[in-house]
Amino acid sequence: MIWIVLIPLAAALVTAMLAPRLSPQSRVPERLAMLGAFVQAAIMFFIVFQFVTVATFSAGPWVLAEPIPGITLAFHFEPLSLLFAVIASILWFATTLYASGYMRAHGETALPRFYCFLGISISATLALAFSANLFTMFVFYEILTLSTWPLVVHTEDETARRGGRTYLGVLIATSIGLFLPAIVWVYQLAGTVTFTPGGVLPAETSGVVVSLLLLLFVLGVGKSAVMPLHRWLPAAMVAPTPVSAFLHAVAVVKAGVFALAKIVVYIFGLNISSDVLAHWIIWLPAITILVASLIAMREDNLKRRLAYSTISQLSYIVLAVLLFSPEGTLAAGLHITMHAFAKITLFFGAGAILIASHCTKVSELDGMGRQMPLVFVCFAIGSLSIVGLPPAGGLWSKWFLGQAIVASEYPGAWLLLGVILLSALLNSIYLLGIAVRAFIKPFSGAATIEAVPWSMRAAMLIATGMTVLLFLIPMPLHEWLVVLTLSIR
Amino acid sequence: MSYETQLIVVILLPLVVAPVCYVVPSPRVAWLLTLATAMSCFLIAVQLLLAVLDGGGFSYHLGGWAPPVGIEYRLDVFAAFVLLVLTAIFLVCQLYAGSLTGKSGIKEIPLAIAPTFFAATLLCISGLMGIVVTGDVFNLFVFLEIASLATYAMISLGRQRRALTAAFQYLVLGTIGATFFLIGVGLLYAETGTLNMQEMSTLMPELVDRRTTFTGMTFVIIGLALKLAVFPLHLWLPNAYTEAPSVVTALLAGTSTKVAFYALVRMTVSVFGLETIADTPLPLILLIVGALAVIVTSAQAILQVNIKRLLAYSSVAQIGYMVIGVGLLTVEGLTAGFVHLFNHALTKTGLFMAVGIMLLNTVDAKLPSVAGLGRRMPWTSAAVVITAFSLVGIPGTAGFISKWALLDAAMAQEAYFIAGVIVIGSLLACIYLLRLLDVMYFRAPEKVSEHMPDETLTVPFPMITALWVLAIACLWFGLFTEHSLSVAKLAATNIMGVQ
Numbered sequence: 001m002i003w004i005v006l007i008p009l010a011a012a013l014v015t016a017m018l019a020p021r022l023s024p025q026s027r028v029p030e031r032l033a034m035l036g037a038f039v040q041a042a043i044m045f046f047i048v049f050q051f052v053t054v055a056t057f058s059a060g061p062w063v064l065a066e067p068i069p070g071i072t073l074a075f076h077f078e079p080l081s082l083l084f085a086v087i088a089s090i091l092w093f094a095t096t097l098y099a100s101g102y103m104r105a106h107g108e109t110a111l112p113r114f115y116c117f118l119g120i121s122i123s124a125t126l127a128l129a130f131s132a133n134l135f136t137m138f139v140f141y142e143i144l145t146l147s148t149w150p151l152v153v154h155t156e157d158e159t160a161r162r163g164g165r166t167y168l169g170v171l172i173a174t175s176i177g178l179f180l181p182a183i184v185w186v187y188q189l190a191g192t193v194t195f196t197p198g199g200v201l202p203a204e205t206s207g208v209v210v211s212l213l214l215l216l217f218v219l220g221v222g223k224s225a226v227m228p229l230h231r232w233l234p235a236a237m238v239a240p241t242p243v244s245a246f247l248h249a250v251a252v253v254k255a256g257v258f259a260l261a262k263i264v265v266y267i268f269g270l271n272i273s274s275d276v277l278a279h280w281i282i283w284l285p286a287i288t289i290l291v292a293s294l295i296a297m298r299e300d301n302l303k304r305r306l307a308y309s310t311i312s313q314l315s316y317i318v319l320a321v322l323l324f325s326p327e328g329t330l331a332a333g334l335h336i337t338m339h340a341f342a343k344i345t346l347f348f349g350a351g352a353i354l355i356a357s358h359c360t361k362v363s364e365l366d367g368m369g370r371q372m373p374l375v376f377v378c379f380a381i382g383s384l385s386i387v388g389l390p391p392a393g394g395l396w397s398k399w400f401l402g403q404a405i406v407a408s409e410y411p412g413a414w415l416l417l418g419v420i421l422l423s424a425l426l427n428s429i430y431l432l433g434i435a436v437r438a439f440i441k442p443f444s445g446a447a448t449i450e451a452v453p454w455s456m457r458a459a460m461l462i463a464t465g466m467t468v469l470l471f472l473i474p475m476p477l478h479e480w481l482v483v484l485t486l487s488i489r
Numbered sequence: 490m491s492y493e494t495q496l497i498v499v500i501l502l503p504l505v506v507a508p509v510c511y512v513v514p515s516p517r518v519a520w521l522l523t524l525a526t527a528m529s530c531f532l533i534a535v536q537l538l539l540a541v542l543d544g545g546g547f548s549y550h551l552g553g554w555a556p557p558v559g560i561e562y563r564l565d566v567f568a569a570f571v572l573l574v575l576t577a578i579f580l581v582c583q584l585y586a587g588s589l590t591g592k593s594g595i596k597e598i599p600l601a602i603a604p605t606f607f608a609a610t611l612l613c614i615s616g617l618m619g620i621v622v623t624g625d626v627f628n629l630f631v632f633l634e635i636a637s638l639a640t641y642a643m644i645s646l647g648r649q650r651r652a653l654t655a656a657f658q659y660l661v662l663g664t665i666g667a668t669f670f671l672i673g674v675g676l677l678y679a680e681t682g683t684l685n686m687q688e689m690s691t692l693m694p695e696l697v698d699r700r701t702t703f704t705g706m707t708f709v710i711i712g713l714a715l716k717l718a719v720f721p722l723h724l725w726l727p728n729a730y731t732e733a734p735s736v737v738t739a740l741l742a743g744t745s746t747k748v749a750f751y752a753l754v755r756m757t758v759s760v761f762g763l764e765t766i767a768d769t770p771l772p773l774i775l776l777i778v779g780a781l782a783v784i785v786t787s788a789q790a791i792l793q794v795n796i797k798r799l800l801a802y803s804s805v806a807q808i809g810y811m812v813i814g815v816g817l818l819t820v821e822g823l824t825a826g827f828v829h830l831f832n833h834a835l836t837k838t839g840l841f842m843a844v845g846i847m848l849l850n851t852v853d854a855k856l857p858s859v860a861g862l863g864r865r866m867p868w869t870s871a872a873v874v875i876t877a878f879s880l881v882g883i884p885g886t887a888g889f890i891s892k893w894a895l896l897d898a899a900m901a902q903e904a905y906f907i908a909g910v911i912v913i914g915s916l917l918a919c920i921y922l923l924r925l926l927d928v929m930y931f932r933a934p935e936k937v938s939e940h941m942p943d944e945t946l947t948v949p950f951p952m953i954t955a956l957w958v959l960a961i962a963c964l965w966f967g968l969f970t971e972h973s974l975s976v977a978k979l980a981a982t983n984i985m986g987v988q
Contacts, residue, residue, distance in 0.1 A: 065968040067890055069975075073968060139884040146883070156931055164931075168923065176882075176915050181908060184896045 004043055005126040008092070011036030012119025015112050029115040030100040036119065037093040044089040061132035061194070071193060073139065076132035078195070079483065080265070083333060084129045084258050087340050090466070091250050092122050094459045098348055099242035101453030105355045108240055114154060118243070120147040125251045129258065134183045134193035134267065137259055138175070141223070144255060145171045148247050152239045159238055166235035171222050174229055178220030182213055186267060195262060199269020210268070211277055217263050218284060223256025224318055225311045227288040233311055237303045241351030244303055249310055249343035254336055257317040261332050264321050272324060279411060282322045285315035286419045293426035300361045302350045305430060306343070309386060312423060313339050319416070320401050327404035333481045335397035338385060338470060342394055345382035345463040346431075349375050352452045352460065362434055367443030369435065374457060376438045378464040383431035385467045388424050393470030396478070398424065492540045493549040496562055499533045499572070500619050502526055507611035516590040516603035523607045524587070527580040530614070534576040538569040542979070548624060556624065557685040563624035567980035570827065571621050571751045574834050578743035579614045585842055585955035586610075586736050597734045597845070598646055606646055610740060613639035617748045626674050626760070627684045629752060630667065633716070637663045640745060644733040655732035662725040666715030673708030676701050690760045697765045709756055710771065717749035719812055720782030723805040730801035731854070735845025738797060742804055743838035747830050750811050757815070758823070758984055767818060775816030780910040782809025787917035791924070796844050797854045799921055800837065803880065806914060807833045813907060814895055821898035823981035824974070829891035831973050832879070832966060836888055839876040839959035843869055846952050856928050863930035869948055870929055872960040877922040879963040882915050887966040890974055
């Protein structure tokens with residue numbers, strides 16, 4: 001079943017091989033990508049509904065190679081992985097649909113390269129999801145960083161190159177400088193880096209070492225964008241909108257928090273006594289939540305505002321994970337899902353606005369809601385989900401996160417809850433404010449509104465539909481995650 | 490042929506073919522002869538390694554004189570491992586050099602002196618292999634000189650007159666290094682009364698407190714460190730690597746410094762002995778100069794505009810990693826050093842080959858000249874990406890294995906400072922290589938050369954084949970390490986266990 005990670009890669013390679021023979025107008029690259037994405041999503045659904053049993057998860061890892069004795073390149077099936085892979089597959093399909101309209105309408109060039117590296121990134125994301133140990137995870141983490149770089153610098157101008165440099169600089173520096181040493185350290189302490197339910201660190205490890213390791217991981221997994229290592233995410237916004245939407249709201253950043261979740265659950269273990277941990281580490285994401293929200297309020301560029309909102313939301317997940325409780329992990333899993341669908345809706349909206357009116361600034365959007373009702377209704381629902389209001393799925397993840405915080409024995413848990421609530425207030429100002437402005441303020445008439453391609457609208461509807469659906473019937477997802485949290489205890 | 494005979498044949502074969510190459514009229518014949526020799530040496534080296542892994546080391550007595558009277562050639566796992574690396578790199582480089590006999594080679598080495606070049610490479614490899622298999626310290630000096638003289642000649646073949654200065658500079662410094670080594674050997678001979686390595690190593694523990702012995706050891710180590718280009722004795726290397734023809738640089742990067750490293754380890758760990766070394770400040774010095782090499786020369790590499798010089802500085806930094814491995818004085822440390830020798834030979838030879846191919850179509854070796862080549866030479870550039878990743882130590886490539894092994898060894902000794910140095914070194918490598926990739930892929934050519942900017946350039950077939958053999962090896966040995974890491978580990982246990 002692990003072979004599904006090869007589907008996007010195959011689509012990418014075929015695109016690369018055909019590329020020299022294609023004319024710039026050829027639609028083959030997006031057709032291939034869409035075919036791959038469709039097959040992938042279909043197989044994913046089939047697996048989830050037909051095949052997954054308890055036995056699937058208890059099966060041993062599938063070893064591809066053993067480069068260093070005791071350290072393998074290996075994959076396994078595990079509930080958290082499967083959840084992440086399903087989300088990524090669904091949204092990959094939505095994104096290719098969206099991109100096929102956007103890239104043409106925006107007059108982007110070098111499309112075969114774009115779809116090729118998009119495919120490689122998806123493969124890396126899926127492989128990262130299924131990795132059975134820290135080493136494998138690190139391998140695909142790095143491949144993901146490198147394969148998204150050409151997408152960030154896609155336009156090849158000076159701004160893009162500068163953004164690409166920050167992107168690569170921060171991600172590579174943190175991964176090699178902090179993440180890798182942390183992995184080697186775990187190997188030294190535990191003699192293994194395999195993800196094991198209950199953790200691998202020996203019980204006698206001192207609290208200082210555990211805390212230091214945790215800090216190395218939290219900062220080293222730079223893709224989770226915990227401040228002060230968040231700068232790459234706004235820098236990556238120079239990429240075409242589908243890339244920002246899919247990679248920098250879903251695949252790449254969620255790979256970061258997902259990696260952290262797996263590390264906490266399967267390397268540290270949830271049974272770790274909370275008195276050995278340095279409690280201040282949890283304040284890193286807490287501060288990030290607030291500061292990023294505050295910065296987002298001041299950003300006039302729509303994509304950059306969404307990027308800071310992403311930074312803030314990612315830290316919700318990091319915070320949930322760092323609670324070291326099953327309830328926290330459950331809330332993290334829920335928020336990974338809810339935020340993925342909501343944020344991709346918002347980015348799709350930003351791209352649609354750009355295509356229709358060539359506006360990139362929030363202050364230019366006055367009255368546009370009545371010109372583009374569909375786009376802005378979807379945008380508003382996405383915003384509601386981020387804030388945590390009905391009728392959107394974001395409500396549930398915030399609900400369970402609040403419960404987890406209250407249930408935790410962390411000193412100052414009430415203060416953390418305060419942070420969450422205050423941030424929700426800020427979210428509603430800087431996100432709902434956009435929709436309000438678009439619907440209520442008078443239209444200036446400065447911008448001419450063009451039609452949005454149907455494929456972009458369809459993609460937006462899929463994402464928004466999922467957000468609403470997850471509000472109406474969150475229980476299957478919740479039950480799934482409960483089973484997961486029981487299995488990892 | 491018995492294994493003992495093969496041991497002497499592998500050294501004599503290139504030595505005998507070299508003069509033949511020099512006198513044959515056609516460059517093409519000279520090349521074919523060299524390639525056949527390289528192939529035979531490689532096959533013999535494979536057999537020898539398998540034999541050693543199977544049944545342990547063995548020795549050949551030159552002229553039938555038993556040691557310590559006669560000269561002895563010994564082969565253990567470490568020697569066989571390095572011998573295999575040498576012959577493999579030599580073979581790939583000769584494949585690459587096949588283009589020199591064609592039209593595209595004109596830019597590298599003039600056709601008229603191509604036979605001289607082939608003769609020189611054969612002499613060089615013969616000398617280098619001799620250093621690896623000999624069990625006699627004076628004989629090591631002789632082979633060192635054979636290899637060095639051939640190297641000076643090869644460097645001076647560079648197209649620009651600066652190559653002559655570079656060759657002369659290396660000649661002066663190389664001779665000083667060899668002289669230091671010889672003085673050291675003389676002093677040790679005066680103390681121990683033997684030149685045989687094994688005999689000397691058994692006598693060392695009693696003599697180590699004498700001042701003469703200590704002086705002799707110091708001279709030997711400094712002499713070899715100069716040949717190895719250990720920071721701060723590396724000043725000859727960037728010039729030599731930059732000015733030599735690319736094929737020569739590729740060959741030297743994969744063989745010459747590796748053999749000097751072998752000689753340093755052989756003399757310190759095997760001959761002087763681990764206990765002896767552990768009592769001296771040598772391990773600490775090795776760690777310090779290694780760390781300085783990694784940081785300082787990596788930083789210097791970032792400042793370079795000439796690509797070959799950039800890679801040359803990076804080579805000095807990589808030597809730093811290997812030296813750190815020895816300085817840790819543990820089996821893990823030596824393993825890391827050895828496996829880095831293997832992986833870096835593949836990586837750096839590949840990179841220099843790729844640069845050589847790119848230079849066929851550019852004005853000079855400066856960074857701006859390769860702008861836009863990513864699209865015009867897709868296959869060459871893709872190989873640059875792979876080998877560059879391997880040099881940085883991106884997981885999945887060979888370079889990662891050695892970085893991991895070294896980090897692991899440093900952490901096991903709780904040498905967190907060294908671990909930090911390794912990490913910072915990787916980050917610096919990332920910076921200078923991404924600069925190269927950035928220019929190649931994302932910058933438009935500054936001036937239009939005689940070719941159209943979008944035209945795909947043709948690359949001589951032997952060159953691209955050789956390059957891709959190494960690029961694929963970089964990927965292969967990043968995943969499947971039973972022939973690199975495991976053998977390196979065996980070599981390290983073997984060489985430390987003997988003492």
